Amino acid sequence: MSDQETEILQIFRDSGALLEGHFLLRSGLHSGHFFQCAQVCQYLDKVKRLSEILISKLKEYKADTVVGNAMGGLVIGQEVARQLKARYLFLEKVEDKLALRRNFKFKNQEKVLIIEDVITKGGRVFEAIDCIKAHGGNPIAVGVIVDRSSGKTKFPIPHFSLASLDFPTYQENELPDSLKSIPTSKPGS
DSSP states (O other): OOHHHHHHHHHHHHTTOEEEEEEEOTTSOEEEEEEOHHHHTTOHHHHHHHHHHHHHHHGGGOOSEEEEETTTTHHHHHHHHHHHTOEEEEEEEETTEEEOOTTOOOOTTOEEEEEEEEESSOHHHHHHHHHHHHTTOEEEEEEEEEETTTTOOOOSSOEEEEEEOOOOEEOGGGOOHHHHTSOOBOOOO
16 A cells, blocks of 8 residues: 555544445445545545645646536535636536536536546446536546545546555445444445
């Protein structure tokens, strides 16, 4: 594990955001670990630090706008936009799909940076890419705090994560005995 990944994990631990138990992830997979970014986002000094590190990987993309995905990417996305001096807007869930609402609009081919908190399979990021394109924007890169796929998830645009970790995930019918005995919870990002 790199020094940076160690720092990111420590931020999550210090915030009470790295949970252990039996969790049902948005991807439909089960895990003994859960990253609850909302716990980190209570501490703006930690949000500022995570954003600084993420920006160091993304600054070359010169985005006009930063988009945060509801809910996990909202606070981090806003801080990234603030530090980049870029416009900020967010996508929100409508019937469990990301949507551009509140009269937000993109200029034709406006360069958009997508910020997400945690990915396992990247479903919300794929939705964000499609949504931005459907509204005339040009998604140019993705910044993620934690990539639970350990770099296996790929997008059609460049993406960078602060921590690429492989916390095991399981299909429901393949649960290890250690998780079978623990009640399942779905705490939300």
